[in-house]
Amino acid sequence: MKAIIKLAVNSAWARRQTLIIVLFSIALSTAVLLAVERVRTDARASFTQSVSGVDLVVGARTSPVQLMLYAVFHTGNATQNIRIDNVERLATHPDVAWAIPLSLGDSHQGFPVLGTTPQYFSHLRYGLQQPLFFAKGKSFGGTVDTVFEAVIGHQVAKTLGYTIGDKITLSHGMQTLGPEHADKPFRVVGILAPTGTPIDRTVHVSLEAITAVHLDWMGGVPLPGVKIPAEHVRKFDLRPQDITAILIGLNSRSTVFKLQRHINNDPGEPLLAVMPGVALDELWQTLTMVENLLLLVSSLVVIVGLAGLTATLMAGLTERRRELAILRALGAGPRDLFLMLTAEGIFITVLGIALGYVLLAVGITSLAPLLQSQFGIVVLQRLPTYNEWWLIGAILLTGLVASLLPGWRAWRISLADGLTPRY
Incomplete structure (x- = not known):
């Protein structure tokens, strides 16, 4: 058996120019399949960690998925x-470490506007418990004197070309061309570093600012004959009457179910408290079809690569008929020829898988920072997971099947056919 393997390796090396192309085809196919699986797995983990460090999201009674859509994704x-x-009642609960209110409804150039408190930037996490950082500037003040300050996400600044000190105005509602609060401009005081989450596409202002721009509005329209200039809003009580949702962090995760039941059974107001990870995982289930389609396409790429291996070995048999005949003449039996051709195909497949995994590791090292900053996907270097080992085994098995046909064809070639080939 060792002689057959050595012969297969030497035979493959003698035809290395042709087989190197096949080798790289298998390697690229393997890298694509494993990359799709790795990104699929890590994208799901990153998606469920769009807000990490938040134990409960509280809003009006609705479906958990809808609550997460507008509270986390601002859609x-x-x-x-x-x-x-x-907010005040939950913030004083003994199990609650912090409670951050959220107010949504306005927009700027198609980007959502979020009213919140400065604590939002210190408590909120994303990905693997990563804090928010300011690429430029600082947080808005959150006081009456700093009511018209805004912090914008990375994508907002990049798309609209904003920098610190620029003036922006908010639009009422989410329509791009909706009525504007043009008489109350905001000054950009901070730009957040990219996170790959909805934070990048959000304009952040204080809760008092949301109240201030709507002092002379009612029912979604300006009050006729009423105009309150920006410099006069400080004379009014800017404390909001209602908000959209609340983000809650607990002193201990062990109390999350108890507090969730307490909020959901609140007799005072119909509220819904959901755990972000559970709700986001439910939301991800709607993308299962896309996941399966990506795996199918990448699997077809692998099959095409291994089909190229079969075609190359089959095509080479015509040129090797005399070689095989000489081996028969030297005492090699049909079984030996079958094993030699099969071993050759498996050898190329194993090398292709190994090279494909190296390409995957290099690709992760090179592209991981870009994937995290632009798409919020944290892709980590690690040993193959159970699913990846299963895919590697499937590639190896498919390579074995692809190698059996050339081996069977070599077994069929007779000694006389090799010595007197017909062209």
Whole structure:
């Protein structure tokens, strides 16, 4: 058996120019398949960690998925708002470490505007418990004197070309061309570093700012004959009456179910408390079809690569008929020729898998920072997972099957056919 393997290796080396192309085809196919699986797995983990460090998201009674869509991804509309008193009541609960209110509804150039408190930037995490950083500037003040300050996400600054000190105005509602609060401009005081999450596409202002721009509005339209200049808003009580949602962090994760039941059974106001990871995992299930389609396409790429191996070995048999005949004349049996051709194909497949995994590791090292900053996908270097080992085994098995046909064909070639080939 050792002689057959050595012969297969030497035979492959003698035809290395042709087989190197096949080798790289298998390697690229393997790298693509494993990359899709790695990105799929890590993208799911990153998606469920769009907000990490948040134990509960609280909003008006609705579906958990809808609550996460508008509270975390700032898309869609809340069924209704909740009273601001809930923030103060939950913040004083003995199990709660912090509670951050969120107010949504306005926009700027198609980007959502989020009203919150400065604690949002210190408590919120994303990915693997990564904190928010300011690429430029600082947080808005959150006081009456700094009411018209705004912090913008990385994508907002990049798309609209904003920098520190620029003036922006908010639009009422989420329509790009909706009515503007043009008489109350905001000054950009901070630009967040890229996170690859919805934070990048959000304009952040204080809760008091949301109240200030709507002092002379009612029912979604400006009050006729009423105009309150920006310099006069400080004379009014800017404490909001209601908000959209609340982010809650607990002193201990062990109390999350108890507090969730307490909030969901609150007799005062119909509220819904959801655990972000569970709700986001449920939301991800809607993308299962896309995941399966990507795996199918990458699997077809692998099959095409291994089909090229079969075609190359089969095509080479015509040129090697005399070589095989000489081996028969020297005492090699049909079984030996079958094993030699099969071993040759398996050898190329194993080398292709190994090279493909090296390409995957190099690709992760090179592209991981870009994937995290632009798409929020944290892709890590690690040993193959169970699913990846299963895919590697499937590639090896497919390579074995692809190698059996040339081996069977070599077994069929007779000694006389090799010595007197027909062209």
